[in-house]
Amino acid sequence: MNAIKLIFITLALFPLIAGCAVEESPEVPVVPVIEGWIDSDGYPVVMFTASIIPDEAGVPLADKMLRWAKVTISDGENTVVMTGGPSDKYFPPFRYYTFDIKGKPGATYRIVADYKDLHAEAICTMPQPTEIKSIDIEPIENNDTLRAATLRFDAPTDCPAYYCVTIKNPEEQGRALPAMFGTVEVTMPGQEVSVPLLHPASDLNDKNFVPQLIVGESLQVSLNRVTPEVYRFWREYDNIVLFGGSLFVSADNGLKGNIAGGYGVWSAQGVSSRTVEVK
Amino acid sequence: MTISVTGLYCFLALLWLLPLRGSGAEPADTLSYSLGEVSVSATGKTAMRLLDGGDMRYNTTALSMGVRNLGESDVVNVVKRLSGVVTAGDYGTGLMVDGAETSQTLCRIAKVPVFFPYRFGGIFSTFNTPHFASATFSRSIHDASMPSRLGGRLDFQPYSEVERPGGSVNVGLIASSATLRMPLGRRFSAIVSGRVSYIDRLYGQLLSSRHNEISYNFADLNADLNYAVDDDNRLSAHFFYSNDRLGYDDSYYALDSRLKWHNTLVSLAWHHTGRVAMEHRVYYSGFSNILWLELPQMRMDVPSSIGMAGVAGDFRFPAMAGGRLTLTSGYELQAYRNKIQSVSTEGYGADQRGHAPEVATPVEGRVYAGGVYELSERLRLSAGVSLSGYAGPGDYNAFFADPRLTATYDTGHGSLSLHLGRYTQYLHQVGFSETGLSSDFWITAREGLPAQAAYLLSGDYSLQLRDAGIAVNLEAYVKKVAHQPEYSGQIIDLLDADYSAEKHIIEGHGYNAGVNLTVRKESGRLTGTIAAGYGVARRHYPGFSGWLCGRTDPGFTFSADADLRLGSHWNVGSSFRLASGRPYTPALTMYIIAGNLITEYGYPNSARMPLYHRLDLSATWHLDRPRANGGTVRHLVNISLINAYGRNNVEMRKYVLDSEGERFEVKEVSSLYRFLPSLSYTLQF
Numbered sequence: 026m027n028a029i030k031l032i033f034i035t036l037a038l039f040p041l042i043a044g045c046a047v048e049e050s051p052e053v054p055v056v057p058v059i060e061g062w063i064d065s066d067g068y069p070v071v072m073f074t075a076s077i078i079p080d081e082a083g084v085p086l087a088d089k090m091l092r093w094a095k096v097t098i099s100d101g102e103n104t105v106v107m108t109g110g111p112s113d114k115y116f117p118p119f120r121y122y123t124f125d126i127k128g129k130p131g132a133t134y135r136i137v138a139d140y141k142d143l144h145a146e147a148i149c150t151m152p153q154p155t156e157i158k159s160i161d162i163e164p165i166e167n168n169d170t171l172r173a174a175t176l177r178f179d180a181p182t183d184c185p186a187y188y189c190v191t192i193k194n195p196e197e198q199g200r201a202l203p204a205m206f207g208t209v210e211v212t213m214p215g216q217e218v219s220v221p222l223l224h225p226a227s228d229l230n231d232k233n234f235v236p237q238l239i240v241g242e243s244l245q246v247s248l249n250r251v252t253p254e255v256y257r258f259w260r261e262y263d264n265i266v267l268f269g270g271s272l273f274v275s276a277d278n279g280l281k282g283n284i285a286g287g288y289g290v291w292s293a294q295g296v297s298s299r300t301v302e303v304k
Numbered sequence: 305m306t307i308s309v310t311g312l313y314c315f316l317a318l319l320w321l322l323p324l325r326g327s328g329a330e331p332a333d334t335l336s337y338s339l340g341e342v343s344v345s346a347t348g349k350t351a352m353r354l355l356d357g358g359d360m361r362y363n364t365t366a367l368s369m370g371v372r373n374l375g376e377s378d379v380v381n382v383v384k385r386l387s388g389v390v391t392a393g394d395y396g397t398g399l400m401v402d403g404a405e406t407s408q409t410l411c412r413i414a415k416v417p418v419f420f421p422y423r424f425g426g427i428f429s430t431f432n433t434p435h436f437a438s439a440t441f442s443r444s445i446h447d448a449s450m451p452s453r454l455g456g457r458l459d460f461q462p463y464s465e466v467e468r469p470g471g472s473v474n475v476g477l478i479a480s481s482a483t484l485r486m487p488l489g490r491r492f493s494a495i496v497s498g499r500v501s502y503i504d505r506l507y508g509q510l511l512s513s514r515h516n517e518i519s520y521n522f523a524d525l526n527a528d529l530n531y532a533v534d535d536d537n538r539l540s541a542h543f544f545y546s547n548d549r550l551g552y553d554d555s556y557y558a559l560d561s562r563l564k565w566h567n568t569l570v571s572l573a574w575h576h577t578g579r580v581a582m583e584h585r586v587y588y589s590g591f592s593n594i595l596w597l598e599l600p601q602m603r604m605d606v607p608s609s610i611g612m613a614g615v616a617g618d619f620r621f622p623a624m625a626g627g628r629l630t631l632t633s634g635y636e637l638q639a640y641r642n643k644i645q646s647v648s649t650e651g652y653g654a655d656q657r658g659h660a661p662e663v664a665t666p667v668e669g670r671v672y673a674g675g676v677y678e679l680s681e682r683l684r685l686s687a688g689v690s691l692s693g694y695a696g697p698g699d700y701n702a703f704f705a706d707p708r709l710t711a712t713y714d715t716g717h718g719s720l721s722l723h724l725g726r727y728t729q730y731l732h733q734v735g736f737s738e739t740g741l742s743s744d745f746w747i748t749a750r751e752g753l754p755a756q757a758a759y760l761l762s763g764d765y766s767l768q769l770r771d772a773g774i775a776v777n778l779e780a781y782v783k784k785v786a787h788q789p790e791y792s793g794q795i796i797d798l799l800d801a802d803y804s805a806e807k808h809i810i811e812g813h814g815y816n817a818g819v820n821l822t823v824r825k826e827s828g829r830l831t832g833t834i835a836a837g838y839g840v841a842r843r844h845y846p847g848f849s850g851w852l853c854g855r856t857d858p859g860f861t862f863s864a865d866a867d868l869r870l871g872s873h874w875n876v877g878s879s880f881r882l883a884s885g886r887p888y889t890p891a892l893t894m895y896i897i898a899g900n901l902i903t904e905y906g907y908p909n910s911a912r913m914p915l916y917h918r919l920d921l922s923a924t925w926h927l928d929r930p931r932a933n934g935g936t937v938r939h940l941v942n943i944s945l946i947n948a949y950g951r952n953n954v955e956m957r958k959y960v961l962d963s964e965g966e967r968f969e970v971k972e973v974s975s976l977y978r979f980l981p982s983l984s985y986t987l988q989f
Contacts, residue, residue, distance in 0.1 A: 053904070079891050089896070264796040265902060268597065274597075
């Protein structure tokens with residue numbers, strides 16, 4: 026009986042001992058966040074902010090914009106310090122830009138951003154763009170105000186290729202935003218690929234969000250060929266934005282970006298654009 | 305928490321060391337006094353009895369006198385109050401027993417598994433309690449007859465005979481049910497029950513909050529038919545169907561979600577009580593679920609299902625070796641049809657993306673044999689082995705021998721058991737939900753996703769203090785688990801043409817360990833249970849160097865239930881539950897991308913929600929009237945108040961931007977139940 030008691034007590038004590046062994050999540054300091062892009066035949070834009078730690082609930086997001094940072098971009102030959110300036114067409118309403126470097130497919134672009142003790146950098150090589158073949162707009166049954174649209178293109182010969190479709194409303198936005206379900210991986214050369222054209226989803230759109238295009242809109246639609254890292258980033262972003270609000274699914278995996286020293290994404294992208302009048 | 309846990313251990317150690325003395329091993333509910341050759345017994349009407357080995361037996365009729373959730377008495381809700389048994393908060397309903405996953409708990413009707421027997425929001429289970437004669441709950445220690453599952457077991461036993469017409473009608477504020485038990489001639493009897501809800505009409509506003517709107521309704525139907533062939537043979541047929549429909553609309557998001565799930569069970573059984581007692585059954589049990597994610601003019605349908613058809617039987621042989629040896633054996637052969645989670649879309653674009661649902665049809669066979677041998681007057685040895693074989697999808701074939709050994713020592717006033725056993729499970733359930741909702745899909749074992757295994761060492765001490773009518777059970781366990789699946793995919797992955805669920809399931813291993821104490825007063829005007837436990841579930845997954853807290857980690861649990869009989873017409877009851885908050889994955893940091901707030905998370909389950917506690921109260925008035933043909937007619941009016949002091953138990957925590965996009969704020973989704981009253985009338989006859 027004593028042996029049995031000993032085993033029993035050992036069993037009873039085990040969870041107390043074992044309970045100490047779990048790994049704790051590390052505390053993460055405030056780190057820099059970059060969201061930047063340079064389009065083929067376009068100019069670079071970088072949005073540079075600081076991350077928010079959970080204890081900062083209630084802090085104005087405006088405090089997280091890094092207005093006095095030094096942001097540089099280089100294409101391997103030239104290095105340019107970008108200019109910071111406010112704009113209501115961006116969110117948060119501040120960005121860094123320059124017209125001294127223009128995007129060329131095949132070139133590699135490196136950005137470096139510094140603000141006080143925050144430092145981040147990223148590098149990205151611009152793929153060749155793929156032309157948009159067509160954008161087809163169809164009426165939706167029993168609906169006079171919405172339209173279903175599909176973007177089509179032919180897969181390039183150098184597959185696999187990765188794409189992110191963006192939409193910009195030039196009247197309201199200074200930047201293009203990723204279209205909902207707009208990330209595509211293409212593996213078969215020559216294959217015709219179709220992508221639904223849906224409004225970018227955003228927390229700020231709240232309940233008024235309508236995915237389909239609205240009659241009367243004039244939109245700039247871009248097919249951005251991106252690197253695999255950038256594709257993965259926007260694809261995970263799509264998942265979080267779309268399904269983060271559901272009680273039934275968990276979409277809390279975070280985003281794997283390509284910024285060293287911080288979060289976010291830097292994309293040098295081959296771009297094909299069209300303007301669409303929704304009728 | 306360390307201090308309180310240490311205190312608990314001191315208490316448990318004290319209890320262990322104290323020379324507690326009872327004077328008999330009979331369960332207190334069956335008062336038994338030996339007077340030489342004469343034994344006088346009387347069976348009480350307590351709602352539950354604590355059995356040796358920590359098992360609980362529930363009297364479904366007596367349960368109707370206790371605390372009811374929204375007017376319904378429910379065995380699963382009572383089981384949830386046991387120490388070491390947790391759910392993933394009020395939104396989660398699945399039983400996690402001693403650190404095991406919900407899908408590792410086996411729930412059965414007439415020994416046939418039911419795959420997801422839960423309603424949404426912890427309201428109650430799909431089991432219409434008054435339909436059944438009794439229910440039994442077993443924690444960890446199982447003999448070789450336990451089917452291929454790693455965790456606890458909850459068995460519902462239908463009525464095997466009906467002597468006179470009887471039944472019950474229950475009218476509540478969210479649901480009404482009726483059960484009818486009828487003898488049909490000399491040999492037949494039937495038991496039929498149905499239940500429908502109308503939650504949205506009365507409770508819709510209460511279930512919803514400022515930021516979300518919930519709609520929910522369900523219905524279920526049970527039917528049993530018994531045919532007594534002769535004194536030794538009986539045939540029975542069982543049918544069960546349950547249907548749930550749930551909608552969730554969050555004002556922060558345009559996305560609306562809907563869930564629909566249903567269970568179906570059909571079985572036929574032959575029961576023989578001759579020299580070799582046996583039971584053979586043929587059965588089908590199925591579960592299907594569909595998740596709809598809707599945006600204006602767009603919808604994603606995510607269906608999944610599992611069905612199982614099989615035959616099984618159990619044998620009990622006559623005692624041998626002078627009555628010291630009893631042998632049992634049995635068999636199972638079942639074929640599955642498993643449709644793994646897939647997606648189809650509507651209004652998504654000119655072309656539909658997604659992949660065709662994958663259907664697997666594996667076969668599982670099992671035989672077991674075991675025996676109980678009385679080594680001495682006080683020491684009993686139970687040994688057995690379960691041999692299972694599995695032919696899965698592709699080339700995955702498996703065979704396992706699961707030996708089980710239990711030594712039980714009769715202390716004279718209780719028993720002490722030690723159990724050692726191996727367990728196998730060929731079914732996995734994984735998915736996107738944090739709280740174990742029906743949208744988590746079943747997937748049968750296959751290449752790259754082998755059968756789960758567990759090695760259990762468990763000790764159990766049961767004590768009966770007959771004079772005081774008190775039963776005590778102390779359980780301690782260590783369970784090593786292997787091949788534990790965890791879903792790592794995202795819902796958007798379903799849109800890939802080459803989507804494969806296996807690619808998104810990672811495998812972990814780990815252990816569960818814990819101790820549970822249950823003290824139950826089972827006789828007298830005041831009956832009740834005090835239960836306390838502490839347990840851990842630790843997991844190791846690829847990509848993490850150390851141990852992680854499992855999402856099933858029970859932490860600390862405490863509950864106190866009391867039921868007091870006042871005069872001949874009133875019962876008042878209370879139920880208090882205190883538990884560590886649910887483990888969750890905390891936010892580490894956030895940032896803005898494309899105008900949206902993105903959250904980066906820490907290690908899985910490395911934080912806990914705030915302490916969970918809740919007090920439920922009930923009062924039941926009853927009036928008994930004799931029936932002309934014998935028996936009584938009982939009228940009951942039950943008033944219950946759920947979460948009587950309005951504790952705001954946090955279920956989920958997210959960070960969102962405010963409506964102006966100027967600040968971010970913490971959004972906490974709280975329990976559905978605060979100050980939730982219910983009134984019900986029950987007629988039992």
